[in-house]
Amino acid sequence: MTFPIGRSSRAAPLALQGLILVSVAWLAVMATSLIAPVLPLMARHFADAPNAKELVQLTIALPALMVALFAVPIGLLIDRVDRIGVLIGGLLLYAAAGLAPTLLDTLPAILASRCVVGVAEAVVMTAGTALLADLFDGPSREQWFALQTGSATLVSIVVLALGGALGEVSWRTPFFVYALPSIFAVLVWRLVSRPVDVAGVPASQEPVVDGGWSALTAPALTTLLASVAFYVVVIQLPFLLTTRGYAAPSQIGLGAALAAAAVPLGSVLFRILARRSVAARMAISFALSAAGFLLMAHQTGYAGTLAGAFINGVGSGLALPTLLTWATGGDNAHHRGRSTGAWNTAFFLGQFLSPIVFAMLSLAHGAETALRLLAGVCAVAFVASLAALYRQGRFMARRVLAAKGVSRCT
Structure with a gap:
């Protein structure tokens, strides 16, 4: 079963919208796998900086920590405001922060940008998954969740290979791939529509069924x-x-x-x-x-x-x-x-x-x-x-x- 969808002239078929939202979730893989092959190159580039090796390794760990810290507050936010708008904002923030190391020359600045990537990742993962759950229900939703979680590991193999190939040019080169979320933002804006309930009311206005934090x-x-x-x-x-x-x-x-x-x-x-x-x-x-x-x-x-x-x-x-x-x-x-x-x-x-x-x-x-x-x-x-x-x-x-x-x- 699926929720009826608030259609517009730009709304895409439901399956295409699901594929877009599943693809958005792949950005969680890209946050870490893309730059993993160039960490040794980064460590050599910043060898003169204090604790360079440890700080470079943090570029991988920080985004996950930021998601853990910010996913719940962001989840509460998207229960009150337009999820699609928040998702688009998160995708654009992800792209901007992800591209930043191509211009930055100090490890602290790069680490700060990676923290912002993590916050944006929290927005993207939370809002994107919520929208996927809005669009589909029952067994259909379970199948889309299985596709989302199962495909991510296969994507990680491709991303690792891509990061390694681009790293042959420079340690900065893989960071240019972080422009990709801006394309996802356009796809979400143009093709993903807002779910509505059977009465034609936005899904966020459904009667409240609150299981509570417990x-x-x-x-x-x-x-x-x-x-x-x-x-x-x-x-x-x-x-x-x-x-x-x-x-x-x-x-x-x-x-x-x-x-x-x-x-x-x-x-x-x-x-x-x-x-x-x-x-x-x-x-x-x-x-x-x-x-x-x-x-x-x-x-x-x-x-x-x-x-x-x-x-x-x-x-x-x-x-x-x-x-x-x-x-x-x-x-x-x-x-x-x-x-x-x-x-x-x-x-x-x-x-x-x-x-x-x-x-x-x-x-x-x-x-x-x-x-x-x-x-x-x-x-x-x-x-x-x-x-x-x-x-x-x-x-x-x-x-x-x-x-x-x-x-x-x-």
Whole structure:
């Protein structure tokens, strides 16, 4: 089912609008993957600056931190004002801040611009996802969320390759790609229309159904855990392969590509399990993640390490659209910005915390033990999901028995 759309002469077919909004979400990948290959070049360029290596690495981490800090306030904002206007403003801000390092000559100035990129990314991800949820409902919305989360990892492979190729010219050259969001802004302005409800009233004026912040606690905390687990593989796999003697760029590249390709397969699994409950899908996801971490910990060969990463990626690919659907499923359009903001905060906070958590565990116990501990955490989450599934089953059984009792009485 889809919401009827407030049509205008410029409104595009609904599927095209969905593709535009999915493409907008790829900017979250571009914020980090595009410049990752040129970080060593940046560090050499600013070698005379104090703490240059550490500051250059922050250019990757800062946008995710800014999304975690600003997604919820921005979500509350777009529940009160025009979402399309906010999205267009965020896209233009993203382009301006992303292009800034092509002209800046100091690391502090570049870091400031990266903070602004993160704020713009928070706007784009929160408003874009809320609009996607406005345009589609039910199974259709779930399919679009699966496409959004599953396609991002494939895009990251392309963006990494593009950043590396452009980095052959100069460390500044990849930053010119940040002009792309200005094109997205034009597409949103010209082609994406505002959803309306069945009465022809803007969706933001629907009757309020407020689950409150408490309704977002469970999906947000689960998203945080799933995000930490997801980014452990994304960030740590190259280092893990290197320490195990597989340091050739071709070996690392193949491993990263294989792990990334597993995520869309998880999205396909999400669609196969569409009729299953959130608890059932999360139980399968955490079981796959736990198995993947255990395999990575105990199978230290190249094939075993990649097999574990692949299994983990399938679990993450199943988890991300499930969690996004869960977070946005309880509210109508009046509170959808808050829901998508809370989800983005949890997800990007997990991205920021993941390398910190893994580094702390590895320093204390070693990488293999760290992987085993993460497998244990995922196993606990698997058991908790099974418990939730059991409670749901008992609740549904009581409802069926109660209904039968009523029918007998009548």
